[in-house]
Amino acid sequence: MIKIQKLVKKMGNKMILRNLDLEVKNGETIAVLGPNGAGKSTLLKVIATLYKPTSGKVMIHGIDLNENLNKIREKTGYLPHASLLYEHFSPLENLEFFGKLYGVKDLEKRSKELIKQVGLAFFMNEPVKGFSRGMIQRVAIARAIIHNPLLLLLDEPHTGLDQKAVGILNDVVETNKQKGMTTLMVTHDFKQAATLCDRAIIIQRGIVSDDFPIEVRTEEWLLNKYNEKVGGEN
Ligand SMILES: Nc1ncnc2c1ncn2[C@@H]1O[C@H](COP(=O)(O)OP(=O)(O)O)[C@@H](O)[C@H]1O
Numbered sequence: 032m033i034k035i036q037k038l039v040k041k042m043g044n045k046m047i048l049r050n051l052d053l054e055v056k057n058g059e060t061i062a063v064l065g066p067n068g069a070g071k072s073t074l075l076k077v078i079a080t081l082y083k084p085t086s087g088k089v090m091i092h093g094i095d096l097n098e099n100l101n102k103i104r105e106k107t108g109y110l111p112h113a114s115l116l117y118e119h120f121s122p123l124e125n126l127e128f129f130g131k132l133y134g135v136k137d138l139e140k141r142s143k144e145l146i147k148q149v150g151l152a153f154f155m156n157e158p159v160k161g162f163s164r165g166m167i168q169r170v171a172i173a174r175a176i177i178h179n180p181l182l183l184l185l186d187e188p189h190t191g192l193d194q195k196a197v198g199i200l201n202d203v204v205e206t207n208k209q210k211g212m213t214t215l216m217v218t219h220d221f222k223q224a225a226t227l228c229d230r231a232i233i234i235q236r237g238i239v240s241d242d243f244p245i246e247v248r249t250e251e252w253l254l255n256k257y258n259e260k261v262g263g264e265n
Pocket residue numbers: 042043045047065066067068069070071072073074
């Protein structure tokens with residue numbers, strides 16, 4: 032699904048990713064952990080094809096990042112910190128807009144189904160403008176998966192969500208996991224990471240410093256594992 036070899040990303044003269052290697056198999060759900068500024072969001076942006084690598088080899092869905100960005104984008108969903116939604120548009124209008132960009136078939140039906148799945152049926156035609164953070168994030172999740180991606184990239188998706196929204200987000204990840212979707216989730220939320228993910232990687236100073244299966248699905252276990260590696264760095 033993902034094969035990254037010696038990925039380097041420089042911004043100006045600052046080296047953010049330094050010869051990073053990573054392999055991800057189909058259907059894996061991976062927690063991407065690490066201190067602030069380690070390069071987690073940068074890595075996700077490279078995989079989402081938004082940042083061009085400075086050097087190194089990146090294969091996604093068996094396609095070289097230097098070859099065909101559109102083919103990669105068709106199969107990839109990305110949920111960044113910012114929602115990317117049009118705030119004057121309703122959830123339905125937003126989903127139809129993004130769905131059209133991806134050429135989604137039966138778009139109105141698919142959009143309405145997703146809006147119901149994220150619990151916003153009553154707000155389908157209301158402008159997103161007045162929505163709470165939790166509601167906006169639910170529409171943003173629906174937007175990220177409108178085109179049924181095989182790979183989903185989530186950047187701190189649980190931040191600022193209420194319990195209901197957390198449950199809905201987790202349901203979406205679990206349901207799609209059962210359908211074979213691969214997920215990479217940057218997070219500081221160890222409880223959600225331990226609940227949802229099968230494997231964790233730790234990014235420190237632009238490389239993968241640790242990579243292990245989540246053997247015990249508790250926040251405590253994962254936090255201990257993390258602290259062993261990362262220690263006081265935060
Ligand atoms: N557009 C940018 N230009 C310059 N430096 C950046 C840019 N984006 C991120 N950085 C720097 O790259 C480093 C890694 O950032 P980021 O990938 O956002 O880290 P993380 O998500 O792990 O907190 C940080 O030191 C940050 O300041």
